Structures are given as structure tokens and as C-alpha cells.
Amino acid sequence: MNDFKNIKAIIFDLDGTLYSGNHAMPYAVETVTYLKQKGYEVFYLTNNSTRTPAQIKTKLDGLGFSAGVERVCSSLSASITYLKHQNIQSVYCVGMKELIIQLQANGITVVNDTDALASAQAVLVGMDSDLSYKKIADAYLIFQLNDKCKLIACNLDRSYPVENGVRLPGCGAGVAAIENACEKKMDYIVGKPNAYMLELLSEEWRLNKDELLLVGDTLDSDIAMANSFGCKGVLISDKKHADSVLTIPSIEILQKWL
Numbered sequence: 001m002n003d004f005k006n007i008k009a010i011i012f013d014l015d016g017t018l019y020s021g022n023h024a025m026p027y028a029v030e031t032v033t034y035l036k037q038k039g040y041e042v043f044y045l046t047n048n049s050t051r052t053p054a055q056i057k058t059k060l061d062g063l064g065f066s067a068g069v070e071r072v073c074s075s076l077s078a079s080i081t082y083l084k085h086q087n088i089q090s091v092y093c094v095g096m097k098e099l100i101i102q103l104q105a106n107g108i109t110v111v112n113d114t115d116a117l118a119s120a121q122a123v124l125v126g127m128d129s130d131l132s133y134k135k136i137a138d139a140y141l142i143f144q145l146n147d148k149c150k151l152i153a154c155n156l157d158r159s160y161p162v163e164n165g166v167r168l169p170g171c172g173a174g175v176a177a178i179e180n181a182c183e184k185k186m187d188y189i190v191g192k193p194n195a196y197m198l199e200l201l202s203e204e205w206r207l208n209k210d211e212l213l214l215v216g217d218t219l220d221s222d223i224a225m226a227n228s229f230g231c232k233g234v235l236i237s238d239k240k241h242a243d244s245v246l247t248i249p250s251i252e253i254l255q256k257w258l
């Protein structure tokens, strides 16, 4: 299981793996620096649907990781790539300002006029701290007007960590509300645990599955994604897990293994 001879690229989850709130996790900067010096390709992958890769790069740089923007993938950027690949040109967006700005910057019409709701080809659900009854009602109305409209989630995270172990409701909270009201299941989930972001990365960087190692702190998101894609995954956790889950108590251990 600890056979890493084929590994060329390490893909790090961010929240809870490389940083928590505005602090780098212990030994995270040292470990990433070490791996880069050893010649590994390093990538940064997050379910965050409120920040662009450029904004995430700025945060990573500020914490000492020195990340190339082309090596950062967020569920915001991946959602836009997915919509383009599906030739979806108009969406109703349940999400925050940056997601809407980036959709528009990429030529995707963001429908918000009540009169135009039926023209939406998809309802895209990202993390939205202004989630409202009106947005859920708009989504519901869209599916009543247009049964071909797709329901797409940036991710299914129920919650996300802020400082001091406190968590707040995540994208999955809005997803659940809309699915429940509309009696409809998501047609597609862009972020983890779906493997889409790994598919994009391996294609763009011409890396095979057996050359990738995903490192994360969440079993049902990070490790589930690695398993679904068919690449190796390492869970950072001090809890006991099934023997099939490669688990390390601290990111620092990677420096001994790689």
C-alpha cells in the first residue's frame, strides 16, 4: 500500500489539509516545499465555490505555499468548465458574487429576471451565504416551467470549517433545500466526491491515474474522490479508520514516504 514509486504528482485538499481559516496547518508549508524540491508536481484542489483559482493562489502565497495559479482548481472554476463542455449557455445561479461574476466573464448568461426564468438551461448551486426563500422558489418555478433544465451542484459539502473547530453550513445545505423543494435530484455534482476535477487535472497535465496521489482530511470527500477516480489517496487523521484507508496523523509523514 505504501508503494509510491509511480507517483509524480501530489494533489492537496486545502481546508483542513494545508490550512485552517487563515493559518497554515502545522508542517504543511515545509512538506509542500520539500515535495517540490524532490521534483513532484504539486496541485491544489478545493470544493470552494466562492473563490477563483487566482484568489486562492493569493491566499496560498500569503501562507507561504507559493502556488502557480494554473495548479489551483476550485469547484467554481471546474463548474464553469463543466457548463462550457456541456454547452450550457444560460443558468440560474444560487451562489455568491464571485461565482456570478465568473459565469458572466466566461460568456454564460446568468438569468435573474422572473420573466426569463424558463430560459435557464441549468440551475447551478454553489455555496451561498445569502440563500433565501426566493432563490429556492425561483429554482422550483424554473423546473415547473422547463422540465429539461438541469440541476447542477458545485459540491455537496454539508458544512465547512472556519476558525477554532467551528463549522458553518456549506453548499450542500442549499443543494438539499432545492432538491427537497423541487423533488428533484442533482443531475451532476462537479466537486468532490465526484472525480471530475481530477479528470480535468489528469487530462490537462497528461498524468495517469497511477501517477497521482491525493492528500486530504475527509474520508467521504477526499478519499472517496480518489477511490472513484482510481488513484491513490492518503487521509490525514488521528482517528482509526478501515485498514484499506491509508491514514497518517500528520502531513509531515509524507516527507518520510516520498
Ligand SMILES: [Mg+2]
Residues within 6 Å of the ligand: 013, 014, 015, 016, 017, 216, 217, 218
Ligand atoms: Mg478538507
